[in-house]
Amino acid sequence: MAMALKKKVAVVGLVSLLVLGVGTLIYGSFMNSGAAYVDPSDQRLVTHGKKIYANNCAACHGAKLEGQPDWRIRQPNGRLPAPPHDETGHTWHHPDAVLIDIIKNGLVPGVTAPPGYVSDMPAYGKSLTDQDIQAVLAYIKSSWPKQALDAQKEITQQPPQ
Template sequence: MAIAVKKASVIIGVLGVLAFGAGLFMYESLRDTRQAFIDPSDQELVANGKGIYANNCASCHGAKLEGQPNWRIRQVNGRLPAPPHDESGHTWHHPDAVLIDITKNGLVPGVTAPSGYVSDMPAYDKLLTDHDIRAVLAYIKSSWPKQALAAQKEITQQRPQ
C-alpha cells in the first residue's frame, strides 16, 4: 500500500508541474505583446545614460544631442552625417525596439536602413549591455518635449502587425 501511495504522489507531482507549465505557456501567449517603453522619467537610468552617451555617442551625435552639421545632406563619400537625437531629428519617430536594434547592430541595410545603404553608425553590441543601451535611450528621450515623447511612446506601444 505504501508503494501505491508513493506512486500516486509522484504522478500527482508530475501532473502539477505539467499543469503549471501549461498555465505559464498560456499566460505568455495571451499576455499583452506591446513593446516595453523606455521611460525617461527614471532619473537613475537617465543619469547613467548621460555618462554612457558622453563616452560613446557624443563625438558623432553632439554633446547636446544636436547631431553633425548638415545631417540631411550626403557627404562626398555618399554617407549621411550623424543625425541629432533632440526633437529636431527623427529619433523620436521610431519605436524603442528599432532604436535598440540600431544601437546594438548599427544600421543594417534591408533591416533598419534601405538596401545598399552604408552608414558610419557602429554596432555597440560588444561594447554596451542592453541596460546601457536602454539608459542612453532614456537620456536621449529625457530631452524631448512632451508631444514628441507621447508620439514616440504611442509608436513604441503599438501592437506588431
C-alpha cells in the same frame, strides 16, 4: 494510496512547469515584439545613459544631442552626417525596438536603412549590454518635449504589422 498521491504531485508539478514555460515564452515574445517602452522618467536609467552617451555617442551626435552640422546633406563620400537626437531630429519618429536595433547593430541596409545605404554608425551590441543601450535611449528621450515623447510612445506601443 501513496502511489496515487505521488502521481498527483508529479502531474501538478509537470503542469506548473508547463504553465511557467508558456508564460516565459509569451513574456519573451512580448519583450521582443517592439511593444516594450523605455521609460525616460526613470532617473536612474537616464543618469546611467548620460554617462554611456558621453563616452560612446557624443563625439558624433553632439554633447547636447544636437548632431552634426548639415545632417541632412550628403558628404562627398555619399554618407550623411550624424543626426541630432533632440527634438529637431527624427529619432522620436521611430519605435524603441528600431532605435535599440540601430544602436545594437548599426544601420543595416534593408533592415533599418534603405538597401545599399552605407553609414558611419557603429554597432554597439558587443561593447554595450542591453541595459546600457536602453539607458542611452532613456537619456536621449529625457530631452524631448512632452509632445514628441507622447508621439514616440504611441509609435512604440503599436502592435507589429
